[in-house]
């Protein structure tokens with residue numbers, strides 16, 4: 001909303017500093033860090049504001065799905081994650097689901113969120129992003145021609161920032177969303193899960209167990225700490241705000257499982273619920289939203305973190321083009337239409353899973369039917385692709401083609417004498433015009449800084465057989481496939497990369 005003025009509390013007195021930058025990113029969680037790296041990769045000045053004084057050490061998400069792994073591969077970041085364990089056995093609402101799919105990274109990769117964040121932070125800072133920890137944003141103001149923001153820093157210091165754009169990656173209780181009064185429609189919490197890490201108890205392992213009175217999970221880690229998670233069917237959401245007391249969790253655990261864990265020592269207590277909301281608009285003039293700031297969901301199946309990272313990946317190249325003046329009309333708005341549609345689809349599958357997992361005995365017939373259907377490979381692959389993020393197809397226009405709008409499949413290629421993969425060819429952060437088996441059509445020389453033209457030969461049988469060339473956006477999505485249709489290529493280049 002250009003020209004909207006949104007103000008927070010008056011800043012405290014203290015040393016003042018003014019920063020002129022190109023993009024302000026609020027929040028150095030996974031979304032903010034990946035976005036900052038994507039912008040810095042393209043030479044954009046980016047300042048990240050983070051209210052924490054240091055890294056977040058809290059245990060949160062622990063799963064990276066296949067599409068996120070492909071995205072990290074396309075930025076050369078997988079090696080930094082080490083060798084995380086992977087489990088191809090996933091679930092849909094607690095019903096076992098094999099996640100095997102045609103990708104080099106099928107399944108759930110177990111990476112602690114703290115690790116993902118440290119890898120992304122090192123990458124973004126190495127590319128030149130400016131991270132200001134200990135700075136809490138309290139004011140944001142879209143002036144039409146630019147954005148102004150203010151934050152309070154250490155010892156009450158005041159930081160004023162001016163930039164072309166501001167992106168709110170400030171999480172589920174987003175300050176920017178509140179300051180903007182942005183519409184955030186959805187459904188309030190109706191069910192909640194209580195969690196605790198408990199030392200000194202010895203109870204049986206329970207994997208997604210539905211018992212007569214509720215749902216229970218118990219998993220003991222190598223250090224002997226047991227994580228318990230419990231929901232009582234039909235229980236109301238607790239009325240008091242904040243985390244539950246351990247006594248409440250132990251009482252619910254006793255009612256559902258019959259086991260007494262009151263003798264244990266709680267190391268961490270937590271809860272999450274099924275509140276489900278999606279911003280009505282991801283773009284408000286020069287202010288945009290990504291990650292949990294844009295959508296609120298139950299973290300079932302580990303999709304929340306993956307959704308946040310993929311928002312940032314979609315936005316990065318579009319915002320960079322808007323800042324450096326090369327963006328064609330509509331490019332930045334396509335972030336809203338593309339990612340809001342994906343957000344709505346993921347939130348719908350999460351709602352379905354929450355019902356299947358936490359609904360009472362009345363959902364048993366539905367679970368039985370779904371378990372039967374999942375035995376059919378078409379159903380299994382459809383659900384697995386949905387959870388893994390591999391089913392995403394954007395509306396990119398042009399003639400119908402199975403790859404149009406989908407992500408470029410991962411392929412082994414030979415380029416000159418070098419064997420590489422499609423992910424390697426995306427590492428520059430530019431677009432890719434890939435000729436398969438012969439040179440791609442020529443491009444205007446002035447587009448060379450936006451699109452790499454590469455001739456490659458697939459090393460193995462390829463899902464691209466019969467497709468002589470593809471044009472790929474910097475986020476890995478195919479926007480043109482073909483051979484002789486020079487007009488179609490010119491249209492796709494103009495729509496996604498602008499004029500020379």
Ligand SMILES: Cc1cc2nc3c(=O)[nH]c(=O)nc-3n(C[C@H](O)[C@H](O)[C@H](O)COP(=O)(O)OP(=O)(O)OC[C@H]3O[C@@H](n4cnc5c(N)ncnc54)[C@H](O)[C@@H]3O)c2cc1C
Nearest residue numbers: 027029030031051061137170171175291292299302304305
């Ligand atoms: C306890 C817990 C358990 C979770 N478990 C799971 C799980 O098992 N699986 C799963 O997929 N997801 C889980 N999640 C969700 C997952 O952590 C989020 O989806 C993910 O972190 C979203 O990333 P983000 O970058 O959008 O937001 P966040 O990670 O929330 O990052 C937002 C950042 O903005 C900063 N910030 C906020 N306000 C301001 C301000 N005014 N000024 C400056 N900085 C600000 C915050 O300090 C924070 O660092 C869990 C979350 C929590 C809290």
